[in-house]
Amino acid sequence: MTAPNTASADVSLRQFLxxxxxxxxxxxxxxxxxxxxxxxxxxxxxxxxxLTHGYELQMWELxxxxxxTPWPEADGAANGQAAxxxxxxxxxxxxxxxxxxQLTAEAIAWMKxxxxxxxxxxxxVAEEVIRTLNPxxxxxxxxxxxxxxxxxxxxxxxxxxxxxxxxxxxRTCVALYGHPGIFAYPAHEAIRRLRREGFQARMLPGVSAxxxxxxxxxxxxxxxxxxxxxxxxxxxxxxxIDATSALILWQxxxxxxxxxxxxxxxxxxxxxxxxxxxxVYGGSHVATVYEAAILPGMVPRVKQVAIENLTPDDVxxxxxxxxxxxxxxxxxxxxxxxxxxxRDRRKR
Numbered sequence: 001m002t003a004p005n006t007a008s009a010d011v012s013l014r015q016f017l018x019x020x021x022x023x024x025x026x027x028x029x030x031x032x033x034x035x036x037x038x039x040x041x042x043x044x045x046x047x048x049x050x051l052t053h054g055y056e057l058q059m060w061e062l063x064x065x066x067x068x069t070p071w072p073e074a075d076g077a078a079n080g081q082a083a084x085x086x087x088x089x090x091x092x093x094x095x096x097x098x099x100x101x102q103l104t105a106e107a108i109a110w111m112k113x114x115x116x117x118x119x120x121x122x123x124x125v126a127e128e129v130i131r132t133l134n135p136x137x138x139x140x141x142x143x144x145x146x147x148x149x150x151x152x153x154x155x156x157x158x159x160x161x162x163x164x165x166x167x168x169x170x171r172t173c174v175a176l177y178g179h180p181g182i183f184a185y186p187a188h189e190a191i192r193r194l195r196r197e198g199f200q201a202r203m204l205p206g207v208s209a210x211x212x213x214x215x216x217x218x219x220x221x222x223x224x225x226x227x228x229x230x231x232x233x234x235x236x237x238x239x240x241i242d243a244t245s246a247l248i249l250w251q252x253x254x255x256x257x258x259x260x261x262x263x264x265x266x267x268x269x270x271x272x273x274x275x276x277x278x279x280v281y282g283g284s285h286v287a288t289v290y291e292a293a294i295l296p297g298m299v300p301r302v303k304q305v306a307i308e309n310l311t312p313d314d315v316x317x318x319x320x321x322x323x324x325x326x327x328x329x330x331x332x333x334x335x336x337x338x339x340x341x342x343r344d345r346r347k348r
Contacts, residue, residue: 013047013062024108032113088166090194091173092187094180094206095119095126097292102207107175108133110204114173116165120158120186121177123294130175141186145260154260158186159193166190166199179208183230183250209320210248212292216300217322219246224325231255231321235273241280244329249273249321252289267312274310281326283308288322289315 011019019041020027030037038048046068050058053071061068091110096102103126111117111133119130120141131138144157165172174180180187181203194201210228214221225245231252233239241247256269277287284306291301305314307323315321336342 010042010044011047012044013051013059014065016041016043016047016051017063021105024105025112027105028109028112031109087199088169089171089200090162090166090190090202091171092180092184092191092201092203093173093175094178094204094208095121095123095129095175096207097178097209097212098207098294098296099123099126099129100296103129104204104206106204107206110173111175113171115170117173117175118158118162118165119175121175123177125295126175126177134173145262147262148259151258151260152185155185155189159189162186162190163193166194166201167197176206179206179211180204182208182210209250209290209292212300213248213290213320213322216292216302217288217290219322219324221246224329231273232258232269235269235276243281243327244325246325247277247281247321247323249323251317252321253315253317253319261317265317267315270310270312270315274307277307277310277323281307281323285323285326287324290320290322291316291318 016038020030026037026041035052038051043051046058046062049055049071050062055071058068058071060066091114093104093107093110095107096104099121108129111130114134114137116137116139117130117134118139118141119127121127121130127140141158141161144154144161146154162172162174174187174190176184176187187203191201191203213219219226225242226248227241227245228248229239229250231249232255234241234249235255252270252273253267254265255267255273257265257267278285281287286304287307287310289301289303289305293300301319303314331342333342
């Protein structure tokens, strides 16, 4: 079989995918009926063949304008067929920390085309967007939160609800605040159970509080390394913390409390957490209490406090704690020299 001829006056694969990337509603249509969108946008024959059959190698060759490898034998698992499946499925998306600007086109598309959109968000803008995109299928999961109830019981109820929708044959979308895979047990557990039973289930990335922190505080985690730990886990487990690397503690405003509260959490364990931090980084070392901006025009909350002076009054349930390195890294000069990555200037 010979390679396809890419010369065509129709829309190229690169142009087609670029357009879908910036047009969420067109992407939503594509997810529902890919063949009709391909036809309406006049995608050229090579692009149509590669995309419809999921030929990844040929797609990359078309996108990079390289000679195209001959098509493999069709296996019947065309993208168009998979997208049109009538079986229940699950797609988990994130709404970002600030819905305005951080909600991805792919998340919008899946919320639009799903039969049911189950959501757990704290941002009223996110809720309004979800209900506007899918007024008939949107349903909040926030009702499962009960004051003073253990959160693991709430999460199990959410998992059961999600799984039941998929098993009922519904194309189900779950929309969660921030990144849908960070501190989101219901999403991971629902995906695990459904995949085990043969259902299609996947998660799409979103913007997390950590992503916002890196941007707002000007932190590059690649410079010194970065440890990212939930605050209660940091306190309760014997972990080896490296003071030459940064540390991010999530949910410091709920440390030591595994129940749900609509307001402030019980923080009897907070001094113990601060003491453990002092042991590792030093009491005089300055940490940053951080909260991302949720609405346009707002600025992030950034408060620098010496670890020995940290108190529960410094944090809220939305706070994340960033601790920069307190010690310098030690270079293994011998190994670096052997790898050609270091030259000792003292010998010049």
